[in-house]
Amino acid sequence: MPTLKFIEASGQTHVVEAVVGQSVMEAATGHLVPGIVGECGGCCACATCHVYVEEPWCGQLDPPDEMERGMLDGTPGVTARSRLSCQIKVSAALDGLVLRIPAAS
């Protein structure tokens, strides 16, 4: 099982075991990681699962599609590392992935 590490703005970290095929958002909400809500259930409609993806993974992920880019465009606190975690599918290659959670998410 790939291991994902979430870091809250406060520095508090959460290491969770994710299931291949689920989304990073689902892995977070399934393990009670604070700050990742996933209100729309993962269909890229709410931006309540915004995360910053640490390198080296950020450059390795499939780029966001048009819908995700649009949602991010209107989301506060967005940087070049911003993604909606419901749109990142967990794979074995993402073992060790580190994600930072925005302060006001």
Add this chain to the structure above:
Amino acid sequence: MTQAKGTVLIIGGGQAGAETAVELRKLGHDGRILIVGEEPFLPYKRPPLSKAYLAGDCTETQLYMMQAANLEKAGIEYHGGVPVTRIDRAAHTVERADGTQLRYDKLVLATGGRARPLPVPGADKPNVFLLRTIADVQKIRAHCQPGKRVAIVGGGFIGLEAAAVLVKKGLAVTVLEGLPRVLARVTCPQVSAFFERVHRQAGVDLRTGVQVAGFDGDAEVKRVCLSDGSTIETDFVVVGIGLIPNTELAASAGLAVDNGIVVDEYTRTADPDIYAAGDCTHHPSRFLGRYVRLESVQNAMEQGRAAARNIMGRQEPYQMVPWFWSDQYDLKLQMVGISSGYDQLVLRGDPATQRHFAVFYLKNGRIIAADTVSRPQEFMLAKKLVAENATVDPARLADETLPLKTLVG
């Protein structure tokens, strides 16, 4: 912060109930958390039922909000399949249909709602389906072979989402809406006309202003009878005509019910140990300046979290700007605010010719609501404008050469 000691019992295994439980744990509640659900399934996401799950693109397990092992790890007990029949407020107990009793210190009513049945002759036949639960969709899916004919009663979100999925699966789809246009309760005529055009172009036989008088057939429904005397041959029927809030338990426990279970802005009923959240509540909305009952997953989840915070003694009022979304075909409709009562409409883009646009609803010059179709960035910005009830020059708002971003303060 005062900690809620003891057992929190949540009636209702939907998203409001599960979100309350999860938030309680995140906030550090260390007592027992128990969810009692009517359905046998673990708490699950309902929005995909009329979309990905109906299409067969996701499994039952993928609908679960948390898998069984994670629920167990979080110390959230789920007791499904047996409904609660009675609340004894004096004894702080609830009784279930099998006679078992459960004690609570704090009780959360997250009883949701049930699909409204169609009150016409023949609606009880075995090939007439509602669409609210996993069990409903499993029955519908068993009938979904290409070439089959389905009559969908109701041109709201559920009916139209189902139509989009089923026509894509190769079924012959007829949608029957009683009002003169689809989505009439939630959007303006221009957006209704847009979705009518989209569905017709996809091959849906969409009829508005038609009344279903009854269903004809012996063992099963074979045709839909309309009030004008005409009939429509069909293999099965899906009914999506709204929701009835489940308020009976609350009412019989002597709690106030008015359109829904009445709660204050802290999600409390008049009983200091009983809270309520989700589709079943009639609650004060600061944004709207009135009481409202919302049928939406966003409200279910946010109000559930608010209930958890208040159970933990945080005294935080529940405030949200209502928003909704619907996926149909390749289109994403996102709506924020409540548009009823608008006196001016501003379009960005042309719903009559394009497949992406935004509509702003103004009242006394202020933005009270917006609908966007496949314009996610404008939706996110509209959320801000609506939350602030912003005043924006309508001519500038309509001017697509000005990025919406430049109009948001």
